[in-house]
């Protein structure tokens with residue numbers, strides 16, 4: 254593979270994973286997978302939450318892909334693209350929004366502020382249903398999200 258084929262594949266995987274994460278979060282984690290995800294919507298004292306099992310599951314799949322990638326080069330780069338997304342996700346979601354691992358930076362403007370607010374609004378709904386903003390890197394306008402939450406609350 255040429256370097257630009259690799260780069261394209263990694264970039265495509267990051268975009269694909271954002272769509273995949275959105276769908277998984279909306280339909281699996283807030284669906285039949287709520288048993289694990291609930292812990293992420295409830296306050297707790299421990300450093301770990303049951304929801305982290307999702308990260309462990311995805312990591313196991315990616316390790317499997319890396320192993321296949323030893324024999325099939327494109328699969329290795331697909332696994333690498335998923336890992337890049339995983340790293341961005343861990344930084345934005347776990348560190349930036351949820352302040353895990355000792356991170357204490359609250360963005361005051363720009364794209365990161367929007368991301369931060371959008372995911373905070375996802376957590377404004379404590380239960381399984383009626384939530385907004387299931388994506389992570391693609392953050393909808395917080396003003397629109399608030400309006401949608403308001404409409405649902407008044408129904």
Ligand SMILES: [Zn+2]
Pocket residue numbers: 278282283290294375
């Ligand atoms: Zn959620």
Ligand SMILES: [Zn+2]
Pocket residue numbers: 293346350351372376
């Ligand atoms: Zn969260």
